[in-house]
Amino acid sequence: MTKKLTLIAFLLYCLNAGAQTTYTPTADNLAARENFQDMKFGLFIHWGIYSILGDGEWVMHTEKIPYNSYKRLADFFNPQAFDAKEWVAFAKRAGMKYITITSRHHDGFSMFGTKMSPYNIVDATPYHRDPLMELAQECQKQGIELHFYYSLLDWGRPDYAFGSPIVNGKPTQGDWDSYIKFMKDQLTELITKYPAVKGIWFDGYWERTDVNWHLDEIYGLIHKLNPAIIVGNNHHEAVKDGEDFQMFEKDLPGNNTTGFSAKSKIGALPLETCETINGSWGFNINDRSYKSTKQIIHYLVNAAGRNANFLLNIGPMPNGKIQPEFTDTLAIVGNWMQKNGETIYGTRGNFIAPQPWGVVTYKNKTLYAHVLNKPQQPYIFLPDVKAKITKVALFADGSSLKFKQQPEGVFVYINNIKPDAVDTIIELTTN
Numbered sequence: 005m006t007k008k009l010t011l012i013a014f015l016l017y018c019l020n021a022g023a024q025t026t027y028t029p030t031a032d033n034l035a036a037r038e039n040f041q042d043m044k045f046g047l048f049i050h051w052g053i054y055s056i057l058g059d060g061e062w063v064m065h066t067e068k069i070p071y072n073s074y075k076r077l078a079d080f081f082n083p084q085a086f087d088a089k090e091w092v093a094f095a096k097r098a099g100m101k102y103i104t105i106t107s108r109h110h111d112g113f114s115m116f117g118t119k120m121s122p123y124n125i126v127d128a129t130p131y132h133r134d135p136l137m138e139l140a141q142e143c144q145k146q147g148i149e150l151h152f153y154y155s156l157l158d159w160g161r162p163d164y165a166f167g168s169p170i171v172n173g174k175p176t177q178g179d180w181d182s183y184i185k186f187m188k189d190q191l192t193e194l195i196t197k198y199p200a201v202k203g204i205w206f207d208g209y210w211e212r213t214d215v216n217w218h219l220d221e222i223y224g225l226i227h228k229l230n231p232a233i234i235v236g237n238n239h240h241e242a243v244k245d246g247e248d249f250q251m252f253e254k255d256l257p258g259n260n261t262t263g264f265s266a267k268s269k270i271g272a273l274p275l276e277t278c279e280t281i282n283g284s285w286g287f288n289i290n291d292r293s294y295k296s297t298k299q300i301i302h303y304l305v306n307a308a309g310r311n312a313n314f315l316l317n318i319g320p321m322p323n324g325k326i327q328p329e330f331t332d333t334l335a336i337v338g339n340w341m342q343k344n345g346e347t348i349y350g351t352r353g354n355f356i357a358p359q360p361w362g363v364v365t366y367k368n369k370t371l372y373a374h375v376l377n378k379p380q381q382p383y384i385f386l387p388d389v390k391a392k393i394t395k396v397a398l399f400a401d402g403s404s405l406k407f408k409q410q411p412e413g414v415f416v417y418i419n420n421i422k423p424d425a426v427d428t429i430i431e432l433t434t435n
């Protein structure tokens with residue numbers, strides 16, 4: 005009996021393992037993944053016609069606005085103050101290496117010039133310009149990567165069939181094949197028309213787990229058009245075949261404070277976690293729960309220490325400007341990155357597990373211990389350091405620190421140093 009069960013388990017395992025090995029990333033794709041991990045810090049942007057209402061990107065749903073009424077927002081969307089050059093410069097100034105922007109959110113409005121639907125910024129608004137094209141060109145010019153967020157879920161298209169109606173007037177009978185084709189056509193536009201797009205960030209899968217999303221075809225198409233594009237999906241589940249990175253939402257990998265990261269077992273792919281600068285993704289005029297520079301830096305350092313990128317979100321205003329609370333905070337984060345970026349960019353983490361006092365990143369032969377919380381003891385302990393440590397110094401000024409290496413790990417004595425208010429970085433050199 006047990007033997008039989010073992011055999012069945014083994015066969016199931018083989019089936020599963022087989023399913024997971026259909027996609028073989030190209031060398032370019034593997035290089036793109038490495039590069040992605042080196043970048044560490046990105047800017048997430050939620051911007052759409054919902055921004056006008058200043059109540060987040062879910063406003064159509066939360067305020068139960070019928071689709072046909074919601075669509076009128078397009079008539080007033082005219083972001084005259086939008087300047088792609090400013091946005092890209094702002095991200096760079098903050099120390100960010102890539103931008104991930106909503107090309108189409110759940111409301112179904114395309115923020116780019118698409119031939120596949122008239123419900124897009126070029127054809128349906130008085131603005132008549134394509135901000136994503138301007139952004140793509142500017143990113144290329146200023147040397148920063150661009151990724152597109154793309155919603156699988158659509159709150160208005162008649163061919164998208166909902167499991168249960170959420171928004172008034174939303175169709176429940178759809179034409180699934182037509183909808184899948186529509187998405188493929190739009191993704192083809194996004195990948196072939198916009199210069200230097202390096203990633204696609206899917207969302208909305210969780211709205212219908214009972215349908216066939218044809219992810220194999222969608223991912224296959226993306227990789228056929230450009231094998232180096234990295235694909236991720238915010239499905240809150242274990243990574244699926246054809247994906248190139250794994251994402252976490254509002255949680256550091258391994259944590260589950262949100263309740264929806266339970267099924268996100270950490271896999272072997274590059275990791276990314278996203279979080280909001282206040283409490284909202286899309287512009288929210290009444291949200292003043294701004295995170296401090298210290299909170300943001302800690303999030304970034306904690307992510308890096310867990311081998312993950314940090315994608316920090318802002319919701320620009322409907323006029324195209326970024327509110328000063330965000331630019332002020334991120335300028336300070338940028339100053340910190342200018343000084344300390346060496347201990348973040350290009351590093352890897354999780355070589356030493358997160359400790360009560362903080363985390364460790366490493367690059368080449370150097371370990372960077374980030375002391376985020378003052379330890380009770382006069383020392384910090386780094387377990388499992390097998391390489392011989394030849395020197396330990398304070399990263400800020402290079403002054404040497406006393407240390408003791410044992411088979412179990414390294415003790416670094418920090419009782420004589422003035423701790424940094426944000427992050428005391430200690431550099432350990434190995435031979």
Ligand code: JFZ
Pocket residue numbers: 061062207210238240253264278285
């Ligand atoms: C999703 C979007 O719905 C949201 O608007 C934003 O774009 C964010 C980055 O991603 O957020 C979700 C998605 C699913 C759940 C929670 C938040 N969920 O299933 O609990």
